[in-house]
Amino acid sequence: MTERLYRDIGEQIKADLAQQELAPGCKLPTERAYAERFGTSRTVVREAFIMLEIEGWIEVRQGSGIYLRQRPGSPVSPQRVPDEDIGPFELLQARQVLESSIAACAAQTVTKQDIQQMQEMLDLEDTMMASVEVSEDADRRFHLLIARSTQNSLLLEMCTQLWDRRDRSPMWQTLHKRIMDLSYRANWLEDHRAILNQLRKRDAQGARQAMWQHLENVKTTLFALSDTDDPNFDGYLFSNLRAQ
Amino acid sequence: MTERLYRDIGEQIKADLAQQELAPGCKLPTERAYAERFGTSRTVVREAFIMLEIEGWIEVRQGSGIYLRQRPGSPVSPQRVPDEDIGPFELLQARQVLESSIAACAAQTVTKQDIQQMQEMLDLEDTMMASVEVSEDADRRFHLLIARSTQNSLLLEMCTQLWDRRDRSPMWQTLHKRIMDLSYRANWLEDHRAILNQLRKRDAQGARQAMWQHLENVKTTLFALSDTDDPNFDGYLFSNLRAQ
DNA sequence: TTCTATTTATTGGTATGCCAATTTGATGCT
DNA sequence: AGCATCAAATTGGCATACCAATAAATAGAA
Numbered sequence: 396m397t398e399r400l401y402r403d404i405g406e407q408i409k410a411d412l413a414q415q416e417l418a419p420g421c422k423l424p425t426e427r428a429y430a431e432r433f434g435t436s437r438t439v440v441r442e443a444f445i446m447l448e449i450e451g452w453i454e455v456r457q458g459s460g461i462y463l464r465q466r467p468g469s470p471v472s473p474q475r476v477p478d479e480d481i482g483p484f485e486l487l488q489a490r491q492v493l494e495s496s497i498a499a500c501a502a503q504t505v506t507k508q509d510i511q512q513m514q515e516m517l518d519l520e521d522t523m524m525a526s527v528e529v530s531e532d533a534d535r536r537f538h539l540l541i542a543r544s545t546q547n548s549l550l551l552e553m554c555t556q557l558w559d560r561r562d563r564s565p566m567w568q569t570l571h572k573r574i575m576d577l578s579y580r581a582n583w584l585e586d587h588r589a590i591l592n593q594l595r596k597r598d599a600q601g602a603r604q605a606m607w608q609h610l611e612n613v614k615t616t617l618f619a620l621s622d623t624d625d626p627n628f629d630g631y632l633f634s635n636l637r638a639q
Numbered sequence: 640m641t642e643r644l645y646r647d648i649g650e651q652i653k654a655d656l657a658q659q660e661l662a663p664g665c666k667l668p669t670e671r672a673y674a675e676r677f678g679t680s681r682t683v684v685r686e687a688f689i690m691l692e693i694e695g696w697i698e699v700r701q702g703s704g705i706y707l708r709q710r711p712g713s714p715v716s717p718q719r720v721p722d723e724d725i726g727p728f729e730l731l732q733a734r735q736v737l738e739s740s741i742a743a744c745a746a747q748t749v750t751k752q753d754i755q756q757m758q759e760m761l762d763l764e765d766t767m768m769a770s771v772e773v774s775e776d777a778d779r780r781f782h783l784l785i786a787r788s789t790q791n792s793l794l795l796e797m798c799t800q801l802w803d804r805r806d807r808s809p810m811w812q813t814l815h816k817r818i819m820d821l822s823y824r825a826n827w828l829e830d831h832r833a834i835l836n837q838l839r840k841r842d843a844q845g846a847r848q849a850m851w852q853h854l855e856n857v858k859t860t861l862f863a864l865s866d867t868d869d870p871n872f873d874g875y876l877f878s879n880l881r882a883q
Numbered sequence: 884t885t886c887t888a889t890t891t892a893t894t895g896g897t898a899t900g901c902c903a904a905t906t907t908g909a910t911g912c913t
Numbered sequence: 914a915g916c917a918t919c920a921a922a923t924t925g926g927c928a929t930a931c932c933a934a935t936a937a938a939t940a941g942a943a
Binding site: 399401419438441442445446448449450451455464476478480481485486488489492493495496497499500545547548549550552553556557559560563 | 682685690699708724733739741743744791793796800
Binding site: 425426427437441444455456457458459460461 | 893894
């Protein structure tokens with residue numbers, strides 16, 4: 396695996412900023428200064444700053460300089476957690492917490508069109524259960540449709556992030572096949588139907604509980620599958636918050 | 640405002656990929672190909688790809704090529720919402736949904752050490768209420784400590800993201816000063832005390848409701864302040880999900 | 884003195900060129 | 914035929930050089 400140099404430099408800059416406890420809005424050293432300091436070309440430093448910019452730490456102004464957008468390294472706020480460090484269990488727990496509340500919220504904002512689209516996804520899940528590809532995609536879309544129906548773009552974005560994380564998770568690939576081979580999808584389809592029914596009734600508490608139970612069932616399934624030959628499986632499954 | 644070229648190119652590449660509906664893992668055109676196509680140097684294309692890499696869309700392998708990491712542009716999943724497009728109300732609603740559930744979850748996982756640190760933050764808020772800087776920082780830390788006490792790094796990360804969004808929000812700067820000048824902080828400190836009390840009791844429902852009520856109060860305060868001379872204020876306050 | 888216009892320096896933006904890792908496929912041996 | 918080896922092409926990694934926007938300094942007019 397190629398360790399991209401700009402990432403190293405970017406992390407070093409972040410560490411450096413965290414150490415100094417600079418105030419938001421203050422000006423940072425120039426690209427040239429960092430280049431000389433790290434003994435690299437300005438190109439790499441520039442790339443590192445692009446990383447920090449995308450991550451939201453800094454703001455770059457041509458001809459002026461680079462400025463801090465917020466306090467770096469607040470003791471409780473971590474940088475982005477690497478995909479490899481997140482286990483399926485931790486991910487599902489986060490989804491359970493977030494999506495159950497989203498379901499409750501959605502019950503109060505969902506429109507007829509939303510309901511209709513969700514129903515179409517369920518029909519798709521039903522008829523195309525044989526196709527892993529299609530039914531899995533329908534699963535994802537069903538959940539995201541619920542998030543979208545809250546009419547809150549941030550809730551949809553967060554929910555999307557968690558699903559993207561799952562797809563990127565190395566361990567998911569393994570679990571994915573095991574789960575798909577088995578017939579759990581029928582159970583989950585029933586869960587989905589229950590959720591949609593609560594949304595139809597505009598029952599916030601019912602929707603919350605239905606979503607919670609659904610993800611609880613997924614967790615249970617996952618747990619049952621943890622009897623595996625992969626020695627790292629258990630530790631991975633339960634990997635949780637690391638020390639700050 | 641400087642529109643950074645690499646952002647334009649990056650967005651164009653993303654749009655291009657979404658259009659083609661490529662499968663995950665497939666190989667993308669080379670940097671040189673995109674450079675020629677857009678009529679720019681390879682440098683900007685490379686910077687654009689760094690953006691996509693940070694955002695998690697692609698994986699870059701030296702000497703080999705650039706590969707897709709996941710499905711781009713699923714109909715319901717948007718790209719990241721720009722900070723400028725998010726109003727304080729939408730942000731607070733997202734926090735209310737997320738943080739109230741986090742509080743409920745935290746009530747079951749919080750440790751004595753967590754409780755102690757939260758108490759310290761409240762004491763800081765109390766004694767340093769005169770200092771806007773300090774009390775605001777304590778506010779932030781208090782909320783993030785709750786998220787951290789769930790022992791779930793994703794929940795902490797999402798919560799942190801929302802607070803970072805607030806800090807970056809252009810409208811927040813305006814509201815921020817108005818709120819700080821007034822004496823709402825005392826009320827919010829009471830809210831925080833109520834939340835901590837529920838956490839002490841390990842009462843999940845109580846914690847959920849206390850957090851919900853707290854952010855409801857913040858929303859109310861914000862709404863009261865919306866009587867302003869800024870013509871864009873109202874629209875901004877309620878800007879919500881845009882059409883997909 | 885003060886304000887303004889202009890020059891100069893600073894700083895990020897972009898392009899070009901060469902280097903290193905990887906892949907590909909041709910070559911020759913078994 | 915099959916496989917190992919090596920050379921050439923491909924492709925991203927990095928550095929240098931010059932361009933453009935901004936800010937700072939300075940000279941001149943009111």
